[in-house]
Amino acid sequence: MARDEPFYRTAAEETWRVFRIMAEFVEGFDVMSRVGPAVTIFGSSRTPAEDPYYRQAERLAAELVAANFAVITGGGPGIMEAANKGAYQAGGLSVGCNIALPQEQEANSYQNISLDFHYFFCRKVMFVKYAVAFVIFPGGFGTLDEFFEAMTLIQTEKVLRFPVVLFGSDFWSPLVNWLRLSVCQTHANISPQDLNLFYVTDDVAEAVRLISEDFRERGQLYAHARGVAEWHRSPAERLTAEGTRSGVPTLLRRPSEPTSGD
Secondary structure (H helix, E strand, C coil): CCCCCCCCCCHHHHHHHHHHHHHHHHHHHHHHCCCCCEEEEECCCCCCCCCHHHHHHHHHHHHHHHCCCEEEECCCCCHHHHHHHHHHHCCCCEEEEEECCCCCCCCCCCCCEEEEECCHHHHHHHHHHCCCEEEECCCCHHHHHHHHHHHHHHHCCCCCCCCEEEECHHHHHHHHHHHHHHHHHHCCCCCHHHHHCCEEECCHHHHHHHHHHHHHHHHHHHCCCCCHHHHHCCHHHHHHHHHHHHCCCCCCCCCCCCCCCC
8 A cells, every 4th residue: 555545444435446446457558568578577677777687687688679579677776777779779669657656766768668557566566477487687576576476476377377587687586595405395385386387597698598599499388369470570560550450640759769878
């Protein structure tokens, strides 16, 4: 609940809240359903541009675009900005699912599709529903939340299994060791095979390879009613064509070019 929202609500207020939630889902589904195969990249909003992880996220996004994927992020600064920047400057589809927060979150300039959300849970649905893979860079509570939610959905088979790549072994290895030794072996709260639901790497090329190979093997599972052949076009071509066929303006919106100092 936002800080400016009262704890207690009238029935009428609750009803209107439902409509606001519905509106976020309707707009999100309408826009995101036209994006095509995409990879969601997570990571800290506090990562500075000079950090090696920032540069690796930027490079990863550019290589994903070269492999014909769109890139989705939370739309903010740090790793999110790096991923949007890499996709944007590579000429690909750079999607930002922005969230209104009292601090830290400010939409970055490298998005040609921007969606604004008030509710975290609506935004999180977009990350999962419209991605064929996750790449998760070092981050804080929000980043860890996205990782564990993906594990929960895959483990419980609420979604088809998709690649979840943890980027940065120095950051992730202590957590993976804790999962293996404490959560799995000592307390038996997960099974050994659950530790195979994700990958850990420090290599941009390996991350792209894992995602590309999985998509080639199971791409038909992601195809929509428009037919598998449609997925062989670039995300930008698909989105523009969809706007043309439906008689509505294209959703592609190129913002003013950021300056070199951004």
